[in-house]
Amino acid sequence: MLNLLFVLLNAPVPITRAQITDRVPGYGGSDDALEKMFERDKATLRELGIPLETQPIDLFHDDVVGYRIDRSQWLMPEISLTAQERTYLSLAASAWETAQLRTAAQQAVRRIDAQEFDDVANIPISLAKGRRHIAEILGAITNDKTLVFEYVGQSDDKPTKRTVDPWRALLHSGHWYLVGFDQDRGEVRTFRTDRIVGDVVETSHQRVEHLPDDFSISELVSEWESLDSGSKEAQLLIRPGKGASLRLLASAVEYGEEWDRLSIPYFHDSQLVGLIASSCDVTRVIEPASLHASVSRIVSTTLSVHNNGK
16 A cells, blocks of 8 residues: 555656556456455545545546546645744754664654754753653563662652652653652652662562552642642853753743853752753852752862873
8 A cells, every 4th residue: 555655646647557556566466356456545545634636647538547646735845944943843852862762853853954953953951851760660660670779859858768669650741750669668659750869770579569450640740749849949050052951940040141040949969960060161050059069079070080081
């Protein structure tokens, strides 16, 4: 059927059934079999909304008909995008950071507007927060194994060890969540993955508790989010047009000529230290002092290692 579609799309003029039979791979057998196959495929194409037309081949012999697909009636028209629309598409594509998906996403963007994406196609950004651990979480769910990790809860001052039977990973409102059974607390818990500190470790132990058939994950996440407003707030200065990943986390932005001021709610320094340190050339931490000290320590350590390597 795909072969028939390609032949009809690329035919500049209506073509007869005999020509179709010669050009379409897979059409063979007796005349009755060909007739049935062709009629079936025509009906299927029309059911899919593809405008397969029947037209006379010869004005003087209207009993000889040909078939064609009017490309203008079926194919999408040429897409014209504004600079802002192209940027949004590029940002969306860059959110897929695994090797296979990132390549496919970037190729799709370039096919839409290939000549005009060179200036925006490589913007580094992460639209979903806490996605770093998703591969390990999904692996443990698939393998039916228990996970161990350090986590900073809403009321915690420091990370605590959690042993969890993972049930589902859910992307909701810009955050990744892990839903599972907390063995230490003996109840179902939802973990926002950007509050996980360090690595997620898949153990050799099988899950103790399994996802109930009537369990509603969306209701649990909605309840979690109603309480999830952040207990701290960072004040940052960022150069205009820079720090896209940090800007996505901001609850408020004050724009200036030399610096923009961002207010970012968070629960633990580990959520922001890496992002700020990676853009330290264009970012300044105003408050709190503890976050400033953590970033300075990371940057100093990195510089020390780099200089020793020289």
